[in-house]
Amino acid sequence: MKRIKIEPAWSFTDEAGNRLDPQLFGLLQGIHRSGKLTEAAAEAGISYRHAWNLLNKWADFFGVTLVEMQKGRGARLTPLGDKLLWARQRVAARLGPQLESLGSELNLELQQLFEGVEPVLRMHASHGYAVALLPRFASDFQLDLQYCSPAEALAALNRGACDVAGYHMPTSATQGPLMQGYRRQLRPRSHCIIRFITRCQGLMLAPGNPRGVAGLADLVRGDVRFINRQQASGTRALLDILLREVGLSAQRIRGFELEEYTHSAVAAYIAAGMADVGFGVEAAARQFGLDFLPLASEHYLLLCQRSSLADPSVLRLLEMIRGAPFQQAVRELPGYSLDRCGEVCGVDELFDESRHG
Missing domain, CATH: 1.10.10.10 (Winged helix-like DNA-binding domain superfamily/Winged helix DNA-binding domain)
Structure with missing residues (x-):
């Protein structure tokens, strides 16, 4: 239809x-x-x-x-x-x-x-370039895709408001407020994880990097203007983790209080000359002709109830993301890679991998 x-x-x-x-x-x-x-x-x-x-x-x-x-x-x-x-x-x-x-x-x-006519799959997910591809390839099922923060997506799954929740987490960090929050919402006995993609996040820089930004430490310089993501976003949480690891205070960053709501909006803000640097995915930087400095990789994962794995809509989602057309489209996204895409695993298994990886 x-x-x-x-x-x-x-x-x-x-x-x-x-x-x-x-x-x-x-x-x-x-x-x-x-x-x-x-x-x-x-x-x-x-x-x-x-x-x-x-x-x-x-x-x-x-x-x-x-x-x-x-x-x-x-x-x-x-x-x-x-x-x-x-x-x-x-x-x-x-x-x-x-x-x-x-x-x-x-x-x-x-x-x-x-x-x-078609089964319906309700997905609440953090916005991202790979997730945005899903409606294009959905066939034989209706994808009701609603964008929200990772915490909101997980909460929606737990109250039965959606069938699949999309969220992202650093590939290495296993401690801190972000991971503790995820652990409170992930239920190893009733939830299972559908592996999706891994993506690169870092500093998006004005073309040619005229300010000579070489890392997070340069964000506190007075001549560097920053544009941030909103506080509820997973990308903002990842940035907060990286700043804590190097001992930088967000209060010293000029423009830290200014927020945009998507990776592409941050990139467009920089491309318009309104800021020198932002934090987000490489795909957004390349889309707007910006320079990019990689800093961290993260898993983007899909979460569902174990009992949902037999639902026709979930089965068709798995078939779609395991298929060659969708996977080829992901490979064309800068900074994105397939991470055993479509493989199902337990919650504890993923946390054990992160702890030992």
């Missing part, structure tokens, strides 16, 4: 009722990437003449040019062009998970109109 996908759209309107053409953003993105109006127009699917007219029209709209044309040197965005492009990127990055969750809810409503 058909599935709904929700995407954000911008609308600028002046007092005369003129509206900003959405094609403009595709054109600005192409110019930023290639530095050539001809290539950008082709990418946007419009003629060179139309692209030129579009830029002139909206330069008049704002009263400032969006692109500078330099003879023999191609085209480059002006400060306003940059601001428009990166503002759109930030909006899409920030709202993306919420819109995906809403789309999942609407698809479930549609599914219920065709009762018995």
Whole structure:
């Protein structure tokens, strides 16, 4: 059956009722990437003449040019062009998970109109690039994917609000508040773990690393601006662990109180020139053309009730993530690797591996 996908759209309107053409953003993105109006127009699917007219029209709209044309040197965005492009990127990055969750809810409503067509798998999970691939490959079952913090996902599983919970934990750390919190919510007798992926987290840096950031110790320098993840996120918890290990106080980090809600939103914030460094996954850094300094690896795991392993929807999830198409898509994500993907193990077994690994 058909599935709904929700995407954000911008609308600028002046007092005369003129509206900003959405094609403009595709054109600005192409110019930023290639530095050539001809290539950008082709990418946007419009003629060179139309692209030129579009830029002139909206330069008049704002009263400032969006692109500078330099003879023999191609085209480059002006400060306003940059601001428009990166503002759109930030909006899409920030709202993306919420819109995906809403789309999942609407698809479930549609599914219920065709009762018995497909089994439904309710998954609450921490947002990530590999998890975001799941709806694309789900077949023969309806995936109701809701994004939330790892703690919220585990709590939802324990109260029966979902069938599978997705969370992540460092590959080496076995102590501290994060692991203690997980241990309180994981139930070895009734829960089992579905292995999923391993991913790399580290410092996402402005292109070329102009501040010369070489590690966590540089975050306390006065000339370095930081952008953080929200406090409830697993990525924030991992950063807190790393800072404690090297004895750094978060209060000394400029911008530590500023928060974004996804890896891509942090990367877009840096790409827009609003910060010099953030913490997140390598895939987000590469998506936005940032430098990346790896610091830690972590498991992303799926948790379910042992009794759910025989459910048709869970069986189809296992079949999907064990399959070649999904695994190939994961291999194409920078900083992601398959970690015995689809293998089922006990909770105690995983903690024993972490303790001795």
